[in-house]
Amino acid sequence: MPKVLDICERENIRVILPLVTRELIPLSKAKKDFNERGVYLPISDEDVMKVLNDKHKLSVRAKEAGVSVPDFRLATNIAELRAYASELGYPDRPVCIKPPISNGMRGLRILDENKDRLELLLSEKPTGVYSTLDEVIAILEGADDFPPYLVMEYLPGEEYTIDAMADKGEMVVSVPRLRQRIRSGISFDARVVRDKRLIEMTRLLIEGLDIDGVCGFQFRESDEGTPCLIESNPRLQGTVILTAGAGVNIPYLLVRMALGEKIEVGNIKWGMSIKRYWGWFFFDKDGSPYPF
Known part of the structure; x- marks a missing residue:
């Protein structure tokens, strides 16, 4: 400064x-x-x-x-991410995840098991926010340190x-x-x-x-x-x-x-x-x- x-x-x-x-x-x-x-x-x-x-x-x-807020949990490891997503209704209901500190939709994903994967592949741009829990975990398993993730009720x-x-x-x-x-x-x-x-x-x-x-x-x-x-x-x-x-x-x-x-x-x-x-x-x- x-x-x-x-x-x-x-x-x-x-x-x-x-x-x-x-x-x-x-x-x-x-x-x-x-x-x-x-x-x-x-x-x-x-x-x-x-x-x-x-x-x-x-x-x-x-x-x-x-102030009203969506139901939320803070996951600090993959086991918590799985557990909290389940607590919030996944896979029957979509769940939103995002890093606690980010901006411009960086790191945001909507976990939705019911989205047509073929439709997403063929019709959505690769910058789309929809994913599944397994897809996200496969990426996070490659990280040296697990980045904390806020797991939230989807609105x-x-x-x-x-x-x-x-x-x-x-x-x-x-x-x-x-x-x-x-x-x-x-x-x-x-x-x-x-x-x-x-x-x-x-x-x-x-x-x-x-x-x-x-x-x-x-x-x-x-x-x-x-x-x-x-x-x-x-x-x-x-x-x-x-x-x-x-x-x-x-x-x-x-x-x-x-x-x-x-x-x-x-x-x-x-x-x-x-x-x-x-x-x-x-x-x-x-x-x-x-x-x-």
Whole structure:
């Protein structure tokens, strides 16, 4: 972090907005040093960050705070992985497994014995998340050390992301959005929804964990329609632009908070939606932009 501090002083930078998961712990460790030099980091302290970045610790603390979570176990070896998957209904029911610390769907697998393997082979892209317990174990047996895995109840319902902002354990704003179409973990079609259940659970998380600055949460509905917390993103999230379009420009509000200015959330445009699409840029042989 000394190099980052030097850049901040040289360029007169007063605010650093968190974007990448792997940077969060180092930044939170250096938060005091940055503050002493007049640089604001709108993130939680290190002890809170270690909970938010660990899906197992987060599930435990969220449950204590009164937030709905899927049934879960932490497997530390192959025998536990088999046993916990069975306890959660596998192979009769699908089970979700994921590393406690990861992002962008890395390490995520949905164990489903009833999926047509031929259909998966011929019709699904090789980046698919479906597998079986035996297939996963065959891979893990080749590891020098077993990587801990969170074994969770599979949630088949709608998925939501919350863009939120906190001020020393108090919720400033919470904007839920329904993820209507997802590709490789990225929302391509989403809509802002006024779901009081999600807003209230966000408040419970912020107060219960003493969260500060920017934070994001992901929920998914169970068979019964109950939204359950599946992970936290204590940083600016990929589709925060939708929340800005709905009238809550969180990056802008974070900067204003850093400068000690009064912030006003304003009216949220509930129902605002976004669609993401691929575009192209053309360049000639010299690398200059080429109109098409």
